[in-house]
Amino acid sequence: MTAPATRPRARRAGRTLAARVRLASGRTPRVLTGQPVLGTLLVALSVLVAAGIAAIPDWVPPATMLLVLLGAVVVLRRVAMATLAVAIGVEIAVIGLPGWTPELTPGTIVVLGVATVASLLFVRSRERLGLQGAPSQLMLVDLRDRIAEHGRIPELPEGWRVESLVRSAYGEGFSGDFVVAARGADGPLLEIVLVDVSGKGQRAGVRSLLLSGAFGGLLGAMPPASFLPAANAYLLDQHWDEGFATAVHLAVELRTGEYWVTYAGHPPALHLHRSTGRLEVVRGTGGPVLGVVAAPSFAARHGALEHGDTLLLYTDGLVESPKRDLELGIDRLMGTVEQLITTGRGGAADLLAALDTGEGDDRGLVLVQRT
Incomplete structure (x- = not known):
């Protein structure tokens, strides 16, 4: 599906989000009328x-x-x-x-x-x-909670476990990283998107709110291969200055363990093979960041999760810093994964704490495990 064809659906998702924001605002106590x-x-x-x-x-x-x-x-x-x-x-x-x-x-x-x-x-x-x-503060709390709700992992069948964790820079109330997940009609396909919006703090948080609502409306409503082009079209329609985002889209077939992971300027996922203990960097051909190119091409990387395997999605806040380039950060992350996840000594929160990346950037992490 090309980007122009997906724009009407993206606009409808944006209007739906706007209606939700107005509804949240309407519930705010009106004590300031005089x-x-x-x-x-x-x-x-x-x-x-x-x-x-x-x-x-x-x-x-x-x-x-x-x-x-x-x-x-x-x-x-x-x-x-x-x-x-x-x-x-x-x-x-x-x-x-x-x-x-x-x-x-x-x-x-x-x-x-x-x-x-x-x-x-x-x-x-x-x-x-x-x-x-x-009372406007109550609305902000409500909108922040909506971002978290969009990232709620749907109920999964026995044999599957997903952990998602987002930490904002400097403990801000809003984060530029967010997760969106969907499983249409409790079907066999689970889709998860981890997004890193440019910037941080409240400005990035406002964009995260808008995008998480729109992406939540798109996810599961179209074939997985069409999601990132639609998300890109929606972002272009916003006409934001420097308003780009990186994203990784994961689709998992829960009956077989097959997965397809697609990148939009995002760091590569990690696949821990339980049977051999090998930690694989799932590199794809990738695509450009969202919101920059009018008609980008995104190619999915195919793989399969066997029983005991783990797939790790993360944002660059976990691996990149001014003093360390991306590849060295990925190597450090892999070493921490081998210490905690491979040995079964911890989960997402333990992994984030062990990395000790500091508070200077938003950090997002998703663990998908087939038990």
Whole structure:
């Protein structure tokens, strides 16, 4: 299937995801409907605090104004927050005049001013993302959970075991790596995709959310050979600056153990043969990263998992660093696999901990085992 033919299906998947996001947003408690009222109350409170700082500084220290700002950041939107910021600025200027209070030192004025500006910028940034007030955090949690749900491994027949693990850079709430899995109508074919979106942190996490929903709609809805071209077409339609992704797509026939693995600029999988103890690097002809070439070609590498075998998919965060090239990283990963997986001393979490790759990049790992 060529890329242009798959774009309508990809667009439908994107619209489905957008509807889910709107639904998640609609479930957010609507407690911030009275912005003018809340803004007026907080401005009045800031006036009272300013009066208290000037009149009774022993009981109302200047730091009290920070509590007003903290409450405003939680409940106000941009316009109301800007009004409050102007009011606080005027109040600081007035009570900072000589003779009002000895407690309001130049350093205190600077701290209050910086806190006010920082609060305004934070609310502005949050609103640019379409997030409003404290309940927006609940929506972010919901969307993050949706990424995890897309990667949930479906129920497998006896004799199969799959572990997936994703760790974000520096412990961020969102990761640029994600997993999508599907088993259409509990059929004999299991499909797993491990994706590494360019960048890291929240920006990559937002892209991961969009792509995981779209890829989840595509996976299992078309022949395995058509998935990566469709995913590439969808990514091109987003017109992101430097918005590319690497991916590895695995299809496993659960009755026979046959598998097909296809790469889009992604590191090669590892196949541990239990009978011989040999660890094979499953290299394919590969294809370009997703979101760059209009009509790429992807060729699958065929193999078979015997009883006791393990297939390992991973992202470059496990094997690549500024001080180590990819091949040396793969060699190090293979040595760790032989120590833990071959001997049966650990699983995905143990493997990730033993590699100790640091927090500088997102890391994704999938173990497919035929017991």
